[in-house]
Amino acid sequence: MKIVHTTGPVNTQHLKAFLENNLNTRFKENRHMDMDLEYVDTENGLEIKLPELYDSFLFEIHLVNGNELHVAKSEHFVNDVNALTIEEILNSLLLDYSNKENNV
Template sequence: MKIINTDKPIQAAQYAEYLRNKLNPLFKERRHLDIDFDIVDTADSIQILYPELYDGFLFRYEFKGDEIDVIKSEHYTDDVNVLTMEDILNSLYMEYPGRDNISFIEEGS
């Protein structure tokens, strides 16, 4: 798990919309595969899924005020698609909410 602390709260719906605009095109550009991941959000979480190939979520974001917990599925840690997505997601959260709004990033187990 990764914990991202921000200077101001980030809304799950806003971040989900950002991911919907960015994630799939970037993934297709890097992997040259025609895969569209599902991005499902609730009031306080986002799940990234591809049910045609993977059981359950690949990544889940939990929004807790000024903290975002990023949880990676333990089932697909060595999968090349998931590793590519993780790299893209790491870049995207540095863009939004942005480096200047991130006060701390902690890698957990």
């Protein structure tokens, strides 16, 4: 699990919109695939899925204490090329997101 600390409180809908606007584009550019990732609201955050290829989530992002994101990767897709690509992009995006002044 990766833990990301943000500079301020996180709104999950803002995070979801940020990922929808950035992660899909970068994933398509890197993998040369025309498939959209799906972002599903959960009780404590978001799940990232690629429903065209996988039955379950690839990543879960949980909001903890308002300004901490816990990112967990599905144990079913540890060495999968799509999951590895998403993980690399997601790590970069979450670092960008965590340094934004207005996360809410």
